[in-house]
Amino acid sequence: MNEEVDKDKAVKKMSELLRSGAVMLDQTCPLCGLPLFKLRSGEVVCSIHGPVRVVKSESEAIEATTSAVLNEAEKLISMKLYSALKRLSENEDVDEYELKRVVYLLDILERVRRIKKT
Ligand SMILES: [Zn+2]
Structure with missing residues (x-):
């Protein structure tokens, strides 16, 4: 477990779930290790x-992790791109280095998006 879990809150929510007719599963949450519940709607x-x-399956687990990492990368690069563009727009003179950085970031972003599609 790598995350602080509010146990009281979790227990309260679990009893709420059970009262609403949800079923406790033998599977656990990959994030916190607490048992998962299946709602009446079928949602876990x-x-x-x-x-x-x-x-x-293992391959599905890897796929899920990869896609999470790629999403995170896309977000991070977009943020870097935004601040680089912002810096460019704030300066009167075009900063060669900053411009190269923008191109570089766009290149990475394109690659990430390409991988995501495959
Ligand atoms: Zn959880």
């Missing part, structure tokens, strides 16, 4: 993290 939820994608 964690009492802390809400809807959880249940991973069935």
Whole structure:
């Protein structure tokens, strides 16, 4: 467990889930290790993290991790790109280095998006 979990809150939410007719599963949340619940709608939820994608196999687990990492990378690069562009727009003179950085970041972003599509 690599995350602080509010146990009281979790227990309260779990009893709420059970009262609403949810069923406790023998699977646990990949994020906090608490048991997962299946709602009447069929959706699987964690009492802390809400809807959880249940991973069935090792390859699916790897795929889920990869896609999470790629999403994170895309977000991070977009943020870097934004601040680089902002710096460019704030300066009167075009900063060669900053311009190269923008191109470089765009290149990475394109690659990440390409990998995501495959
Ligand atoms: Zn959880």
